[in-house]
Amino acid sequence: GQSLEQPSEVTAVEGAIVQINCTYQTSGFYGLSWYQQHDGGAPTFLSYNALDGLEETGRFSSFLSRSDSYGYLLLQELQMKDSASYFCAVRSSNTGKLIFGQGTTLQVKP
Amino acid sequence: DAGITQSPRHKVTETGTPVTLRCHQTENHRYMYWYRQDPGHGLRLIHYSYGVKDTDKGEVSDGYSVSRSKTEDFLLTLESATSSQTSVYFCAISESGLTSTDTQYFGPGTRLTVL
Numbered sequence: 001g002q003s004l005e006q007p008s009e010v011t012a013v014e015g016a017i018v019q020i021n022c023t024y025q026t027s028g029f030y031g032l033s034w035y036q037q038h039d040g041g042a043p044t045f046l047s048y049n050a051l052d053g054l055e056e057t058g059r060f061s062s063f064l065s066r067s068d069s070y071g072y073l074l075l076q077e078l079q080m081k082d083s084a085s086y087f088c089a090v091r092s093s094n095t096g097k098l099i100f101g102q103g104t105t106l107q108v109k110p
Numbered sequence: 111d112a113g114i115t116q117s118p119r120h121k122v123t124e125t126g127t128p129v130t131l132r133c134h135q136t137e138n139h140r141y142m143y144w145y146r147q148d149p150g151h152g153l154r155l156i157h158y159s160y161g162v163k164d165t166d167k168g169e170v171s172d173g174y175s176v177s178r179s180k181t182e183d184f185l186l187t188l189e190s191a192t193s194s195q196t197s198v199y200f201c202a203i204s205e206s207g208l209t210s211t212d213t214q215y216f217g218p219g220t221r222l223t224v225l
Contacts, residue, residue: 033213042200042216043153087152091212097168098214100145102152 002026004101006088011107012078020073020104022088030091032064032071033098037085046073046086075106083108113137114217116201122223129188131220133201135181142184143202143214144168144176146195153200159184191224198222 031050035043049064113136155168157176201217
């Protein structure tokens with residue numbers, strides 16, 4: 001089967017760094033994606049890792065270790081607007097379908 | 111922002127009635143998807159389409175059917191709505207559904223309540 005595990009909630013203060021972990025099990029693997037969703041809004045794409053290592057996009061970075069079936073999203077210099085839910089997602093190379101984790105709600109406090 | 115609209119945005123209906131949700135895109139993307147989002151379950155794929163009249167099931171397809179007669183429109187139908195189908199429904203599109211770098215763009219969502 002296919003499954004993803006990520007923490008349900010994370011709290012951090014403004015200006016801090018937070019890491020959201022994601023472990024996955026999938027039949028075949030193309031890559032790990034991250035999506036952000038503000039309350040009541042549509043999910044939006046943040047980043048994608050196909051190979052091991054760190055991908056950086058501004059304040060956000062994403063890491064992948066295929067041997068450990070593990071990845072994380074790193075958010076630096078947290079801002080209040082970063083309060084949102086963050087979903088990891090994997091694409092199965094067998095079915096091509098994108099499978100989402102249950103999401104991590106990040107609350108940034110002043 | 112990708113040109114994706116969903117209609118209606120909100121709907122309240124009664125158990126046993128048919129419901130159709132519409133997704134419309136102006137991006138000419140080949141792939142279209144319907145997801146439902148429930149607390150504690152994240153986003154779950156209901157059905158997807160890889161071209162006009164080409165559709166396939168996702169992980170939670172029971173009780174739902176879809177149709178795609180034009181590239182720009184993807185319809186989701188609940189033949190006989192049940193309370194368990196109360197959810198937020200998101201449509202998504204992508205250029206290439208099976209490539210590794212494919213990014214999905216989501217519509218604004220439809221909040222459906224079945225009483």
